[in-house]
Amino acid sequence: MKHYITLFIVAFMAMAATAQNNAIDKFFEDYQDDENFSMVYVSPKAFRMVSKVAEGTEGEMKELQEVIKDLKALRILRTEVNSLAKYKEATKRINTGSYEILLQARDDGQKIQFLTKDSGNVIEELLLLVGGEEEFIMLSFVGKLDLDKIANLAAKLDIDGAEHLSKLKEK
Amino acid sequence: MSMTIPGWLVRGGTSAAFKDLGDESDQAGLKLIAKSLGKVRVLVAKEGVVPTKAIKDLIISAKGNKYEEYVTVRDNGKIVNVMVKQDKDIVKNLLVLASSDDEFVIAHIDSNLSMDQLQKAQISWNDERNKNKN
Numbered sequence: 077m078k079h080y081i082t083l084f085i086v087a088f089m090a091m092a093a094t095a096q097n098n099a100i101d102k103f104f105e106d107y108q109d110d111e112n113f114s115m116v117y118v119s120p121k122a123f124r125m126v127s128k129v130a131e132g133t134e135g136e137m138k139e140l141q142e143v144i145k146d147l148k149a150l151r152i153l154r155t156e157v158n159s160l161a162k163y164k165e166a167t168k169r170i171n172t173g174s175y176e177i178l179l180q181a182r183d184d185g186q187k188i189q190f191l192t193k194d195s196g197n198v199i200e201e202l203l204l205l206v207g208g209e210e211e212f213i214m215l216s217f218v219g220k221l222d223l224d225k226i227a228n229l230a231a232k233l234d235i236d237g238a239e240h241l242s243k244l245k246e247k
Numbered sequence: 248m249s250m251t252i253p254g255w256l257v258r259g260g261t262s263a264a265f266k267d268l269g270d271e272s273d274q275a276g277l278k279l280i281a282k283s284l285g286k287v288r289v290l291v292a293k294e295g296v297v298p299t300k301a302i303k304d305l306i307i308s309a310k311g312n313k314y315e316e317y318v319t320v321r322d323n324g325k326i327v328n329v330m331v332k333q334d335k336d337i338v339k340n341l342l343v344l345a346s347s348d349d350e351f352v353i354a355h356i357d358s359n360l361s362m363d364q365l366q367k368a369q370i371s372w373n374d375e376r377n378k379n380k381n
Contacts, residue, residue, distance in 0.1 A: 114322040121331070122317040128336075129365040 099170050100203070100216060104151055107162075116152040123147045123219075146220035153214045163187065163207020166214055175203060178223075185209055188240060192221075202226065206240055213240070248292075254285035254357065279368040285357030297351045302344065305353075306330070314342055324348050336362040 107113045123144050130141035155162055167189075175191035182188070186208035193201040199221040206213040217226060252260075261281035306328060310316070314330040321327075325347040332340040341356040 108321075111324070115319065116321075117316070117319040119315065119317050121315055121333075122329075125317070125331075125362065125365070128362045129368075131366055 103166060103169055103214070104153060104216075107153055107155075110155075112155050112157040114152075114154040116150065118150040120148045123149070143222070143225040146222075147217060148219035149216075150218075151214075151216045154211060156211050159212035160207055160209055162212040163205065166205055166207070166212070170203075172205075175201075178202075186211075199223065204240055215240075249290045250288070252287040257284045257287050258282060277368070279364055280360065283358050283360040283364055285359065287357075288355045290353045292351045294349050294351075297346075299346075302326075302346060302351065306344070309342055314340070 108115050127141055127145040130137045172191055175193055177189065178192050179190040186206055189205045191203040192199045200218065202217040202221050204213065204215040258281055309330050314332045316328065317331050318329040328344040330342040331338055338358050338360040341358060343354045345352045
């Protein structure tokens with residue numbers, strides 16, 4: 077009986093985690109075709125290809141390979157239309173309580189939240205939410221994440237929103 | 248406007264083109280990749296000729312034909328989709344769709360490009376660069 081109860085609890089937790097991931101996926105799906113949003117999606121296969129190609133190289137490519145070899149996916153949504161409302165919608169739809177708050181800040185009227193989801197000592201997802209009068213940004217990295225390396229990657233990414241990743245170094 | 252370039256011309260033409268493209272370090276890596284390229288097809292359409300729905304249907308159809316989405320970027324009315332059909336670690340087809348307010352471009356490349364070849368090209372490129380620096 078105890079075994080079945082344990083199985084039920086584990087299954088329920090797995091479903092809750094899946095539902096949470098689905099909330100983020102659903103948010104991206106709802107707005108990825110919205111013309112008011114800029115969107116970036118890099119798939120697991122793309123990361124795997126770049127990581128494979130960069131194996132055995134030196135210098136900058138080696139540094140990039142170290143960062144991306146454990147990344148699974150990157151998604152970014154950004155808008156300047158109704159940005160504060162979109163931020164509030166995102167925090168409402170995504171149960172940020174199920175994430176650990178890594179960093180919260182307020183800067184020039186913008187609210188910035190770094191949220192992480194861990195499995196043991198490994199960070200499996202980094203979620204960045206930025207919301208203010210001027211812009212709303214949602215950035216999701218999935219994979220085995222090293223925060224220092226992600227912060228270094230920010231300097232190399234010429235993508236709107238990625239500059240906030242450098243704040244990870246301030247933690 | 249549409250254009251189809253047969254594989255033999257792609258492979259032969261790139262050798263001649265690369266002589267004037269960059270330096271030896273650039274050419275080393277590019278030659279390795281060029282050997283694996285096949286037919287290239289390009290279609291360019293002016294604004295309004297290809298409806299947005301048709302582009303979306305094309306992407307759905309490509310996914311149904313085992314093309315996988317690698318990268319999608321949309322910004323300020325411009326959209327770029329990069330889709331790849333792979334056979335294990337070999338890139339068999341590359342499909343790039345780029346649309347903006349002014350035009351729509353689709354490029355389709357046949358290839359037999361393995362990850363190992365891409366890696367060798369990258370390493371060769373880096374080795375040549377390091378040689379030139381020293």
